[in-house]
Amino acid sequence: MRMPCPYGIIMFGITLLNPVFLAGLVTVAIPIIVHLIQMRRSRIVDFPSLRLLRLIDMKLSRREKLKDIILLIVRCSILFFLVLGLAQPVFKAPKGTGGRGATSMVIIVENSFSMDTREANISRIDTARNAARNAFESLGPADSVLVLNATEEPKGKILRNHALAGNTLESLRTSPRPSRLSGAIEHAVKELLASTTVNREIVLVTDMQAADFGGVREKLAKVQEKGVRVILVDLGRQETPNLAVTGVSFPRGAIMPDQETVLAVTVRNMGADPTGTTASCFRGGEKCGETAVAAIDPGETTTIQFPMKFQKIGPAQGRVVLAADSLETDNTRYFAVNVVKEIPVLIVDENPTAVPHEAESFYLRRALRPLTALGEALLLSPIKPKVVSPDAFGRTDVDKYAAVIFTGVGRINRAHGDKLRRYLESGGGVLIFAGERINPKQFNFAFYDRASRTSMLPAEIREVEGDVERPKEIWNLRVRQPGHPLLAPLRGVSDSLFGPVQVYRRFSVDLSTMAPGASLIDYSDGKPAVLEKRVGAGRLILVTTSAYSSWTDFPLRAAFIPFTHLAIYHMARIESGALSHIVDSAVIFRNIARLDVTSPDGQKTSVEAETSSHGRDGFFRSTGLPGVYKALLERPDGSKSEEAFSVNVNPDESSQTRLPEDEVADVFEPVQLVRVDEVDRVKSAILTARRGTKLWDLCFYLVILLLIAESILANRVFHRETRTGIEADTADVRKIEAARQRARSASASPQEAEVAS
Structure with a gap:
C-alpha cells in the first residue's frame, strides 16, 4: 500500500524523505549492460577423438559462471543501496505522522507535591524541568509550543512564542494542590485538534502515580487516529523511603x-x-x-x-x-x-418546678452536667444546661444557645414552631424526646412549615404503642447507621451500649413521610427510634421514646450520657477533630453575614454571605496554602466571633503506587506512545519518533561491505581471466598425456598402444 505524504513517500511503514533520488535507480542497469557486453565466449578446441571430452571437468565451468552472476548481483546491489541511502529512508510506527513538517507541542509537567521527592539529592521537579528543557530543544523556529502544569486550571494556546513558554517552564514549581492531570490532557487535546501542523505531540513528564491518571484515557480517545503522539517521561521508577x-x-x-x-x-x-x-x-x-x-x-x-x-x-x-x-x-x-468555656443548652420541660427527680428533664440534666450530692461537678463537662417552661421558651432568645432540647413537652403551638424554624434555618440544633403529654396532631401541626409545605420533623408522629403497667412487648435498640457523625465515635462499642436498652412505650411514626436515611437507631422490630432531618443550616433529631425512666431504662443505661453529649456536639457542629480541610477544598460557614479570613501568609480575604438552601452561608475557597487560617465571623444580628481552621495537603498524593504496566498500555492506547526513562534521551527520542528510525546509515554500511565483497570477488575473477589461456590448457594437456600413458601400459602390443593413443 502506498499513500502520498507532503514530505516523502510512505510504503510499508518506510518513509523516504528525499524520494527524488530514486531516479538514480536506473544506474543499477549499468553493471548488467557491461556484463552482457564483456561476457567471454567459449573457445572451440579440436580433438582427434570425442572420447577425450569425458576427461574435461564440467564442474569447473559451472563454478566460474556462478561467480560471474554473484559478482553482477553485488555490483547492482552497491548502486541500489547507494541510491536508497541518498533517498534517506526512515521507519515510522503506524500511528506516526510525517517528519519534516511544523510541530505543535504541549508540554505537561506533573507538579503536585509528590514531585518534591528527592533522589540522589535532586528533587524530581528539577529533573522534570530538565526533561522539559530537552523536549523544548527539539523544536525549530517554525514550531509552536504550550507549557502546562497538572495542578492549576489549564489555560493558554499553542504559540510560536518560545520565550513565553521558556519563562513558564523556568518558573514552574511544585504545588500543594492535588493533581488534575485529566484537565491538563483535555486542554492539550483541544489545542492540538485545532492545530494544522504535521506533527502534534504531548510531552508528559510525570512520576506515574496511579491516582493521577483517572479519566486520562477518555480525554485521549478524542484524538484517536488523529496522529497525536505522546512522549511519556517516567520519573517515578525508584521507590524512596517516606x-x-x-x-x-x-x-x-x-x-x-x-x-x-x-x-x-x-x-x-x-x-x-x-x-x-x-x-x-x-x-x-x-x-x-x-x-x-x-x-x-x-x-x-x-x-x-x-x-x-x-x-x-x-x-x-x-x-x-x-x-x-x-x-x-x-x-x-x-x-x-x-x-x-462552655456550651449553653436550653432544655424545655413541661413542668420544671416539680419535684426534681420527677421532672422529665431530671436525667437529662444529670447526663449533660453530672453533679455530686453536694452539687459540685462530678466530671468536667463543657455543656451548661438551662431548664425553662414552654411559656418561658416563648420569651427566650434561643440564638444564644448551641442547642434546644424538648423533653415530654405537650404545650407547643404554632408560634413555638415558627421560632424553632427560624432557629434551625440559621444553623441551630433541636433535640426532641417524646413523652406522655405529647398530642401527635398538635405536635405535627406546630412543626409544619406553611411556606415550604413540608414538616420540620423527620417523620409525622402517630399513636402511642406499648403499656408501661403491663408491657406485652419490650423493644431493644439497634444502631442502624454506625458511621453517622453522631454515632461514629462509638463505633465498635455501639451494639454493647445500645443493645441492652429496654423500651416499654414509644410513639410510632408514619414511614411514608420519613425521609430516606433519616433513621439512625431502630427498635428491635425495625421501627425507627432516633431520626434526624436537616432544616436549613440546622439539624432536628427526634427520639420516639421518653428521656424519663417511666417509658424506658435508656436514661439509666451507660449509653445515655455519650448519646446526649454527642447529639449536642453534632447539632452544634462542635467537632474538634474535623477542623482540618484539604488544600483547595471549600470551607463553609453557616448563618453569617460576612467573613474575613487571614491566610497563613498574612493575606486577608473578605467573603460576603451567599444564599443557599440552608440560609445565608459563607464559602471560603482560597485554601491553596497549607497552614492555619483565622476567620472573623459576622452574624446577621451583628455579633462577631473568631474561629480558626487548618488546611493540609492530601495524603493520597504521597502514595508511591505506580500505574500498572498493563493499565499504561490501556490508558495510552488511542495514541502513539513513546516512553522515555532517561532525561538525556528525551530530545533524541522525540526527534526519532518525529522523523522515524533512520535507515540510510544502514544503507551506507551495506554499500561499504558490498564494495569490499566486490573487490575480493572481482580480483579472483580477473586473476582467473588472465591465466585461463595458460593454466587451463596446460592442465588439459597434462590430463591427455596421463591418459596416453595409461593406455600404453594397458595395451598388448606397441601397435595397439599407438592406436589407443
Missing part, C-alpha cells in the same frame, strides 16, 4: 481551657521498606512534645499521642512535624481548635 502524617484529631467534643486532652496523630509508611522516625508537636510556636516512632511496615499506619492543654479561650493552633526524609512536604500536619 513517612507521612495523614491525620491529627482531638477527642470528639468541646475543648475547655486548662483541660487535659490528647492529640492523636496517625503516621503512614508510604515507602517500600520498614521505616521509623521522630515526631515533634508544637502548640502555637512552642514545642510541647517529642516522641520516637517505631519502624512501620510498608503501607501500614500507626497512631501516636501527645497530651496537651490549652490555657486561653478562643482559637488555638499547632502542628506535628516528622524528621526529614525523601519527601518533606507531607511531614507536617497543622491543626486548629476553638477552646470554649
